Amino acid sequence: MSPFQLLLSVLATSLLLVGCSRDEQDAPAPLADLLLTNAKVYTMDAERTWAEAVAIRDGRIIFVGSSADAKQHTGSATKVVDLGQKMLLPSFQDVHIHPISGGLAYLSCTLFDEPDLDAALAKIARCVADNPDAKAIVGAGWGWGMFIGEATPDKKLLDAIDSSRPLIFGDGDGHTLWVNSAALALAGVTKDTPDPEGGEIGREEGSSEPSGTLLEGPGMDLMWNSLPATTLEQKEQGLLYAQRYLHSLGITAIQDAMAFLADGDEAGDLDTYRSLQEKDQLKLRVRAAIYWDPAKGLAQIEAIKAASKEFSKGRLQATSVKFWADGILETHTARLLEPYTDKPDALGLLMVPLEDMMAAVPLLDAAGFQIHIHAIGDGTVRYALDAIEKARETNGVRDARPLIAHTQLVHPDDIGRFVELQTIATFSPYWAISDDYTAVINPPQLGEERMKTMYPIAEVLATGARVAFGSDWSVSTADPLMGIETAVSHLDPDGSTAPVFMPEQRISLDAAIAGYTIDAAFTNFLDADTGSVEVGKYADLVILSDNLFDIPTAQISEAKVLATLLEGELVYGEY
Numbered sequence: 001m002s003p004f005q006l007l008l009s010v011l012a013t014s015l016l017l018v019g020c021s022r023d024e025q026d027a028p029a030p031l032a033d034l035l036l037t038n039a040k041v042y043t044m045d046a047e048r049t050w051a052e053a054v055a056i057r058d059g060r061i062i063f064v065g066s067s068a069d070a071k072q073h074t075g076s077a078t079k080v081v082d083l084g085q086k087m088l089l090p091s092f093q094d095v096h097i098h099p100i101s102g103g104l105a106y107l108s109c110t111l112f113d114e115p116d117l118d119a120a121l122a123k124i125a126r127c128v129a130d131n132p133d134a135k136a137i138v139g140a141g142w143g144w145g146m147f148i149g150e151a152t153p154d155k156k157l158l159d160a161i162d163s164s165r166p167l168i169f170g171d172g173d174g175h176t177l178w179v180n181s182a183a184l185a186l187a188g189v190t191k192d193t194p195d196p197e198g199g200e201i202g203r204e205e206g207s208s209e210p211s212g213t214l215l216e217g218p219g220m221d222l223m224w225n226s227l228p229a230t231t232l233e234q235k236e237q238g239l240l241y242a243q244r245y246l247h248s249l250g251i252t253a254i255q256d257a258m259a260f261l262a263d264g265d266e267a268g269d270l271d272t273y274r275s276l277q278e279k280d281q282l283k284l285r286v287r288a289a290i291y292w293d294p295a296k297g298l299a300q301i302e303a304i305k306a307a308s309k310e311f312s313k314g315r316l317q318a319t320s321v322k323f324w325a326d327g328i329l330e331t332h333t334a335r336l337l338e339p340y341t342d343k344p345d346a347l348g349l350l351m352v353p354l355e356d357m358m359a360a361v362p363l364l365d366a367a368g369f370q371i372h373i374h375a376i377g378d379g380t381v382r383y384a385l386d387a388i389e390k391a392r393e394t395n396g397v398r399d400a401r402p403l404i405a406h407t408q409l410v411h412p413d414d415i416g417r418f419v420e421l422q423t424i425a426t427f428s429p430y431w432a433i434s435d436d437y438t439a440v441i442n443p444p445q446l447g448e449e450r451m452k453t454m455y456p457i458a459e460v461l462a463t464g465a466r467v468a469f470g471s472d473w474s475v476s477t478a479d480p481l482m483g484i485e486t487a488v489s490h491l492d493p494d495g496s497t498a499p500v501f502m503p504e505q506r507i508s509l510d511a512a513i514a515g516y517t518i519d520a521a522f523t524n525f526l527d528a529d530t531g532s533v534e535v536g537k538y539a540d541l542v543i544l545s546d547n548l549f550d551i552p553t554a555q556i557s558e559a560k561v562l563a564t565l566l567e568g569e570l571v572y573g574e575y
């Protein structure tokens, strides 16, 4: 800027300021519907300003500042709430979550809260006894941590509970089904059934006899395709369950990480959101990442475009596409650059053929879609970045905001590519602790060197790249306070005595909050309207019992969500 230009811009700014203050003197301050006052407001604006009061009118924020100055917005119809020094934040957002399937899982025979295998088997037996007339018992939520040692998710364990009808149990990660013999029979899976492309049928040691697991999407589809379709009504119930749960955690905006289009009798996820929105029951901002079906190849792009156009309206924006590109480490299905240490013939799986992803990503980017790629292994992370790079080379640089989800293993050569390619690295910070997975299951799979490349949250942040957080619920808790605490501490919030996991990858409290607010809003293309407490934005807010900066880190997850507001409307709690 030349001195002359500088002078001009200073003049312009001061004119603007004069103009503003004159306006304010002339026009009376607009009256608020709701005034939240005497609070600790951490605004998450660019300067990280603290404030005391927020005034709201017609669902939008009209004032942020001191409690004294806020009084000018008070009229006879204004509801004034004294928050007694409680903390007020922009409400939380989640950039990778499965609300509909998660809600349905919690409405089924749920094993998420069972601490070990014995408890899970007891719960399954209770579900079997409680539902004598059900044609099949379906549930979800077991974990690989239940099978450390001798036991495996074997059909015989389930046959011993009930062999007369199918028992079908998804793992908490959503990558594996554990089923009994009747379920395998229903799915037509025998020792002669070949593994489907991109999936696997678990086999008994030294034989091709199915053992009772079906791995990854194509493997699990063998089972799902032989069950009755999920109806729209059931999906709505699942979504409403999830919505209540998310509100109770202070969340008002999400990215649905895998929105399925309607398929035959199976109700679509976008139809589910639309249906609730039409009934005025959708109290979440939803960015839906439409599922890329690996079986359909490039031919599905037209259907994705059409669905995006048809369904994107109001709070539902179906403008991302999700590539479920690999599996998970625990089953050796995450795709690595070098073979698994304990299985030297295995590199893991790519669920989407690489050439399809390299071709589809530029085409979808050109059509304006946000690219959302599930990548766990360092191989998949690299291929995802390659595809995003190719889109930029082909289409030029635009405000595309591609994101990689989970980002579990990142080869050191790829760390700098996130900022270079303006790609958002998203993590589930709750996973970056020392637990059965990272302390027991993963080290022999990866070896010492590769373990050090796990969840490089601080390292990616330090390059200047943007980081945002997603819970992957129902894989793990969607509680942002749990996530914030673990991002800062790398310790189990439930107070286990395990050592700090990868201490150098811990981040500041401010950065952790940003990952669930302003940077999540950026990721969800909602930052113009949400993600910070600023004049003009929606009054999407959360009120917490404690100022997170004033309490020990280990107590962050014990702070209570007292109230959640969406556009000034109380959707959870009370003042």
Ligand SMILES: [Zn+2]
Residues within 6 Å of the ligand: 096, 097, 098, 257, 374, 472
């Ligand atoms: Zn997911």
